[in-house]
Amino acid sequence: MFVLALGLVLMLGAHVFASLRGPRGRLVERIGADPYRGLHSLVALLGLVLVVWGFIRYRASDWEQIWVPPEHARDLTWTLMWLACVSLACMYGKPSRFRGWLRHPLLAALTLWSLAHLVSNGDAGGMLLFGAFFVWSIYARVALERRGDAGAAPAAAFTRADATALAVARHAPPLFRRRGRDRLVSRGR
Secondary structure, eight states, rough: HHHHHHHHHHHHHHHHHOOOHHHHHHHHHHOOOHHHHHHHHHHHHHHHHHHHHHHHHHHHOOOOOOOOOOOOTTHHHHHHHHHHHHHHHHHHSSSSSHHHHHHSSHHHHHHHHHHHHHOOBBBBBHHHHHHHHHHHHHHHHHHHHTTTTOOOOOOSSHHHHHHHHHHHHHHHGGGOOHHHHHHOOOOOO
8 A cells, every 4th residue: 555655645645746836836947847847747646647556556455444334325325426427517618607717627526536435445545645646636636726726617507518417427427337347457356
C-alpha cells in the first residue's frame, strides 16, 4: 500500500501546490511558466501511474477488509455514481442550469465519485484512495472559492445541454458494471 500512498501524495500534492498561488508564483518566476507546467505534469503523471500500479498491487495481495458495507449501500452508490455522471457530462459544452448549479462540474463529479466508492468499499486501500480524492476535491472547491472563482454562470432556464447531460448519464451505468471493472483491476481474493 506504500506505492499507492506515495502516488497519492505526488499526484494530489502537485495539485495542492498549484493552488497555493504564492509558492507557485515564486517557482514560476524562478524556472519559467512552461518548465513549471512540464514539471507539474510530470509529477502528477508519475503520481497517477503509481496510484494505478499501487492499487492493482494492493488488490492482488495486500487486501485488508476494515468493515463490510451494508447491502443497501449499493443503491446509494449507484445513485451517487449517476449524479457523478450527470456532473461530468456538464463539464463541457454550452451553459446549462445544471452546470450553473454545480459551478465546478468536474470537482462535483470527483466528489460524488469518491463518496460513492467510500460508501461501498470497506477495505483499507479503497478507503485510502477514495478518501484522499474526496478530501482533495473538497479542498480544491474551497480553494477556488477563496480565490473568487465563481465557476460556471447559471443559465436562466433548462437548456439542451441539460438534456444532453441527463441522456449521457442515463447511458453511462453499463460502463460501470462490476464485470467490466473487474477485468481492469483484479481483486485477487
